[in-house]
Amino acid sequence: MEINELLIILIEPSRMQRNIILNQLGELGVAEIESFSEANEALARMQQITPDIVISSMHLPDMTGSELLGQMRNHPKLADVAFFLISSETLYRYLEPIRQAGATAILPKPFDRDELREALHSAMHYVIDRSNEFEAQDAEIDHLSVLVVDDSPMSRKYLERVLNAIGVVKIREARDGAEALQIMKVERFDLVITDYNMPNIDGLELVQHIRQYTDQPSVPVIVVTSEQNEEPLSAIKTAGVSAICQKPLSYQTLKKLIRHLIQQL
Known part of the structure; x- marks a missing residue:
């Protein structure tokens, strides 16, 4: 096209x-x-x-x-x-x-x-x-297991459709950081994509908890946010996030990020 x-x-x-x-x-x-x-x-x-x-x-x-x-x-x-x-x-x-x-x-x-x-x-x-969603995709992407964390159902569904277009089919959803941590106790993931502003446990707290208290401390975490304030963004970087993407989410940016992260897995 x-x-x-x-x-x-x-x-x-x-x-x-x-x-x-x-x-x-x-x-x-x-x-x-x-x-x-x-x-x-x-x-x-x-x-x-x-x-x-x-x-x-x-x-x-x-x-x-x-x-x-x-x-x-x-x-x-x-x-x-x-x-x-x-x-x-x-x-x-x-x-x-x-x-x-x-x-x-x-x-x-x-x-x-x-x-x-x-x-x-x-x-x-x-x-x-x-x-080309149902045609042959990159085998490495096809086998990725991704956890999407966002308190907005609409955001989760849209991100799932974007991931499907990239070739990701194994997707689990969580409504906030608290639910994500419960899921991670019983399931393992290759990638976590999370919003920043969420109730109960926000994106920063989620990253901190993953890095310090879970049995998946090295899992790549991408934070997708509309936050413009430099202070919380700096705190996220310090917490050990793999990448920060601004909303609106660029399809090409996310696709390149996922391919880059695959090479490091």
Whole structure:
């Protein structure tokens, strides 16, 4: 697949902003784009065709971008579709639900063209790998046993779909660090992927406990977080985390990380 084969649905109420995004996508080689000014109209179209990528603004006439993504993630046909948010919004209460629901990229207005190109290429590889999900995969990845820890069911399901696209099929889920530690008492894993902000036992405490008190102290741990504060991030690094990935999670970044970790197992 090439960029010109991607089918993109764009939802942007501003005609001027819509034209800017359309022009940028066209210059990057995207040929198939359908644009809408409202979410419900776009969702109705998605019942007829399944796009590869949906690009949306945050504030739409009939709902927010967060609500749109939530509906997509809960719809069987649209749950796997890559989602880009392009918005000038900076408020946590608007952006955090987008991150937790599994946005592929969040780009600012005005956005950087190179960032858009990078997001498109990452999404394209996700689309390619997802379509090849049931074909022969890397045997080493196929045998990986991964524990996914996140208090958001939507985040867990989205991360599971991303891992499936990479080729990982042995996945166990935990709702927080406390449940993860209980599971690790009876099961062994090749990789743990955890959120940072969770009730009961958070990502930092989970990493510390794995490293000091479990019989799997050397298991690689990837922390996926929307945390921007340097203090907790530094504490996670000190605790012995293998890698930190920012939400929105880059498909290509996670894939490269997993392949790198495999070489060290």
